[in-house]
Amino acid sequence: MPFIYRNTxxxxxxxxxxxxxxxxxxxxRTQIDSIDKxxxxxxxxxxxxxxEIVKFKTDIESVVAQxxxxxxxxxxxxxxxxHGLDKDTFEQIYRFLVDHNIGKELEILEKR
Numbered sequence: 001m002p003f004i005y006r007n008t009x010x011x012x013x014x015x016x017x018x019x020x021x022x023x024x025x026x027x028x029r030t031q032i033d034s035i036d037k038x039x040x041x042x043x044x045x046x047x048x049x050x051x052e053i054v055k056f057k058t059d060i061e062s063v064v065a066q067x068x069x070x071x072x073x074x075x076x077x078x079x080x081x082x083h084g085l086d087k088d089t090f091e092q093i094y095r096f097l098v099d100h101n102i103g104k105e106l107e108i109l110e111k112r
Contacts, residue, residue, distance in 0.1 A: 013035065015034060015035075016030070016031065016034075017031060043097075047101065047104075050104065051108060053105070054105050054108045054109055054112075057109065060106065060109075063102055063105045063109055069098050069102070072098060073098060076090055076093075077090050077091035077094070
């Protein structure tokens with residue numbers, strides 16, 4: 001089985017076949033579904049950290065953290081580019097994700 005290793009201590013994603021080993025659309029779709037399920041799981045884990053970081057923030061400015069936001073979006077675009085992906089697309093994805101998380105952090109902050 002091919003493995004995709006992540007830069008974490010989590011278990012690697014196990015795939016039944018590499019892309020070139022797939023012999024049908026269905027096999028490819030099955031592998032894509034497995035990858036997407038793992039991506040969603042990782043976003044869930046990421047959000048747990050986002051929820052916890054609010055403990056260390058005291059106001060709207062610290063939640064928005066514009067310099068950090070700009071850095072994260074730029075860096076994720078660069079990471080995407082090193083993997084042959086479109087930088088602008090991934091910057092848009094992360095801009096949406098970070099903006100969504102800022103909204104959730106503000107909700108948590110308001111409840112304190």
